[in-house]
Amino acid sequence: MNIYEKFGLRLIINASGKMTNLGASAVNANVAQALSDASMDYVDISELMIMAGKVIAKVTGAEDGCPTTGAAAGIAISVASVIAGDNLGLLERLPYSDGLKNEIILQKGHAIHFGAGITQMIALGGGKAIEAGQANRVEKDHITSAITVNTAALLYVKSHHAVQKGMQSLETMLEIAKEHGLPLIMDAAAEEDLKGYVKKGVDLVIYSGGKAIGGPTSGLICGRASLVKACRAQFKGIARPMKVGKEAIMGLLTALQQYDEKVDSVQEQLKRMQWLVDQFSDTPGIKGSIIQDEAGREIYRGQLSINKGLLGIDANELIMKLESGHPAIFTRNYFANSGLIHFDPRPLLPGQEEIIVKRIKEIILERGNRE
Ligand SMILES: *Cc1c(COP(=O)(O)O)cnc(C)c1O
Numbered sequence: 001m002n003i004y005e006k007f008g009l010r011l012i013i014n015a016s017g018k019m020t021n022l023g024a025s026a027v028n029a030n031v032a033q034a035l036s037d038a039s040m041d042y043v044d045i046s047e048l049m050i051m052a053g054k055v056i057a058k059v060t061g062a063e064d065g066c067p068t069t070g071a072a073a074g075i076a077i078s079v080a081s082v083i084a085g086d087n088l089g090l091l092e093r094l095p096y097s098d099g100l101k102n103e104i105i106l107q108k109g110h111a112i113h114f115g116a117g118i119t120q121m122i123a124l125g126g127g128k129a130i131e132a133g134q135a136n137r138v139e140k141d142h143i144t145s146a147i148t149v150n151t152a153a154l155l156y157v158k159s160h161h162a163v164q165k166g167m168q169s170l171e172t173m174l175e176i177a178k179e180h181g182l183p184l185i186m187d188a189a190a191e192e193d194l195k196g197y198v199k200k201g202v203d204l205v206i207y208s209g210g211k212a213i214g215g216p217t218s219g220l221i222c223g224r225a226s227l228v229k230a231c232r233a234q235f236k237g238i239a240r241p242m243k244v245g246k247e248a249i250m251g252l253l254t255a256l257q258q259y260d261e262k263v264d265s266v267q268e269q270l271k272r273m274q275w276l277v278d279q280f281s282d283t284p285g286i287k288g289s290i291i292q293d294e295a296g297r298e299i300y301r302g303q304l305s306i307n308k309g310l311l312g313i314d315a316n317e318l319i320m321k322l323e324s325g326h327p328a329i330f331t332r333n334y335f336a337n338s339g340l341i342h343f344d345p346r347p348l349l350p351g352q353e354e355i356i357v358k359r360i361k362e363i364i365l366e367r368g369n370r371e
Pocket residue numbers: 020069070071072073114157158159161187188189190207208209210218219
């Protein structure tokens with residue numbers, strides 16, 4: 001029985017992904033130990049923040065780093081830092097920023113909702129989101145013509161939530177930022193590449209600690225030293241209600257240090273997912289295969305293609321039954337309307353693929369018995 005069950009909650013099997021609404025990541029034993037050890041002792045928080053910045057810098061190749069409670073906080077804090085810097089008088093005024101350069105330009109197809117709206121996170125940091133272009137088409141001119149004397153920064157979002165077509169590339173955004181002497185902030189919340197964007201010259205890159213990094217509920221900002229210093233300064237202002245705990249910081253750093261030797265290796269992912277889909281090779285109405293992540297990341301997911309005519313139940317009904325059972329099984333459902341159910345191997349604990357297969361077979365049998 002896990003701790004959530006002891007408090008009366010359902011056991012969850014997560015084959016969906018690093019989903020915030022399911023608790024993002026289940027950390028490994030090293031990270032859990034760090035969380036526990038850190039919580040049972042004291043530390044000088046300002047020294048901790050500086051040391052954490054150095055570890056983040058080392059792992060990301062950036063000049064400096066700043067831990068946060070998550071990527072959403074990272075966005076608000078980054079925006080505040082480009083508007084107020086580390087000037088106490090200014091940062092204490094935020095989120096009210098009248099009279100300051102406070103406009104943050106992003107492409108309209110990047111004005112996403114990730115569980116909350118990104119433009120609201122910008123506003124929390126005192127920024128005014130300026131959405132350039134149209135939802136599915138943004139030209140370079142849309143961005144350059146949005147730049148005014150009040151522009152504080154450009155913001156680029158790399159995410160499967162963003163519109164993938166018709167947008168200007170990160171390289172173009174960098175070029176525009178350079179030409180106009182503006183900082184470029186990047187939301188790379190769920191990205192796996194911790195070094196590439198800093199290397200390309202992005203001024204502040206934001207990650208979620210609980211997604212690809214596999215850390216506890218946390219996040220980080222990395223980038224240019226002066227701006228990161230300004231990010232840390234925001235904890236005397238708008239970032240105070242986003243205070244990162246010492247436990248979260250130590251858990252995050254431990255996850256970062258073991259990031260390169262990650263356990264969810266591609267071979268292991270493939271093996272588990274192949275096994276899962278193979279269990280349905282004799283089931284009429286289910287066709288299994290392995291597919292790579294739609295955004296091209298090194299993630300290989302199991303795919304079951306459901307033929308309602310043959311199986312007597314469609315993908316959405318099957319998903320509903322999986323989610324309402326005990327344990328509750330959550331799959332990746334972006335293409336459920338096309339009859340496809342996806343299984344993400346990364347968040348699955350050992351052996352849970354067997355429980356999933358068993359439950360799907362039970363659901364199919366229940367169907368057959370009733371009809
Ligand atoms: C998840 C996500 C966020 C928010 O991250 P948290 O760490 O949960 O605050 C922001 N932006 C994008 C693109 C995300 O995917």
